[in-house]
Amino acid sequence: MILEATHINKYFKDPERHQVLHDVSLQLHDGELISVYGESGSGKSTLLYILSTLDTDFDGSLQTQGRDIKSLSSIELTNFRNEHIGFVYQFHYLLPEFNVLQNIMLPAMKLRDRTKEEIKADAMTLLEEIGMKDLAFRPSYKLSGGQQQRVAIARALINNPNLIVADEPTGNLDQKNTEMVFELLKDITENKGKTVVMATHNPKIYKNSHRAIEMIDGFVRL
């Protein structure tokens, strides 16, 4: 088990007090591809931010990769995310000032557990795996949406985290690119043993995931 969330309740205080998550308990296992689906506003993104330790303002407990998230300071959390969690967003969010290779290298340049040359080599390997080696030195804003999302996945993998959190990673892509990105995420779980948890609207995706969790008005439907 890579992550265990127990009795999580979450409230929004603005503009008025409103409960977004109701007593959510969840376990994620190694090598699993888990989809969270549900209507807009059902709380799936909120749950994702909590699972990815970005949001620590909740009631309940979250244990992941041997740590009690609530006991970590903000700088410890930042470092923990850097090393153990990879992020993929709906909008790829590559940094336009940097080229493809540099974008992938950025999280590792922060972690610095390898030399710059090793990081570069690892990034090139990842680029090869997503079939984009020849675009390594292209400015990131000159890629198509599908290409950018694949680069974003490579960036999420550069520090070799065990958990990848993806917020509607295919939400902005056409059919062909959606399939490509989904296959890539599935490959990560099945061949690399990583755990991927993602929010999605797409039935094709959650039906083909290892496990699908539906959320309705802040409740997990089991």
Next chain:
Amino acid sequence: MSNTVFNRTNIFIALQYLLSRKKQSILATLGVMLGVTTFIVMINFMTGVNDFLDDAVFNGSPDITVGAKKDAQKHKKFETRISSLPDVTEIDQLLTEDENVQSFAHQVQSPAILISNTMQLPGGINGVFPEEEKHMVELERRLLDGKGFESLKDENSILLGVSLAKKLQVSVGDELKMILPNGKRTQLKVGGVFSFGITTIDNVRTYFSANTLQKLLGQEQTTTHIHIKLKDRNNIALKSKITSRHDDVVVEDWQDSNKTIVIGNKVRDILTWSVSFALLLVAGFGIYNILNITVIQKRKDIAVLKTMGYASGDIVFIFLVQSIIIGVLGAILGIALGYAISYGISVTPLDTSDFIIVDTYPINFTPVYYLMGFVFGVLTTILAGYFPSKKASKVDPVTIIRGA
């Protein structure tokens, strides 16, 4: 995990941001450069003029002058005797005891008419005791021709200010006649010509042997003025000390005699600092503006950097480094340009005005001002960059990513 925010990665990211908007970065750098350049040029020039005037005035005239009260001679209409300073011995005593007195010298000043072959000029003659006067005025430095105070050992030798010599159309070695109030005519020889660089001095100043003048006037023991140089010029307590004990003397200090110059110096100082400050402020606002806009535009990127593991400290550093680079670069360019312009001014020929006599503009190249310009430039940019950087570091990744 890198513990310090000062690392190659953060500097790399900062540089990448700077280079990705070259135009803005260059403009901001030019802004700082302009501020520092103006500061350097103005302060070089203004302090150059101030120092020049201070040097000429304070070296050419005493800090405190003690003279006889004028009313003492009012009752006689035609005075052929010059009025003598009373209580000389007591005042000497007082000056010897005062700790702030660096040196003092006695003078015998008398009205006189100077006559050359071609010209005849009414004026005054300063009788000095060379052994005393050489501690008051560095005449050697001011000599254009001939000899300084030592030539006064020859009792008929006179030293003239350069403008006066020009008016009389005489030079070193030429003869002059002098008529004193008692009608005595004396044949003189020009022993030296000097220049203080200020017309008010060079037009009228003469040096003559006080002993000879006393003899010619028939007033052997007369002293008309005492000139005093102070250790600390700004402490003029001595002035009231003298006037309180001797009510029949007039005491003037350097501020009284050089009011326009003192005020001029102050005005130039205020001008220099306010203009430079205003320009640096404008440059600072420029940087503040650019970084602020960048931070607003880059909120999402900052959020992404934060989810990647870049901490608030890293973000502050990444943005602050950008303004520091702009500041340091702008300051260095400003110093170089400031020096070049100052140098250009310092070799620009200056038409001799009525007030100052110099060949080129006086410029003060003191390195401290260059250091100051650098520090001001960099400090302004750090200050201007700090607030947007702080703002950037407070970006909350959750709200940004959710809001997309």
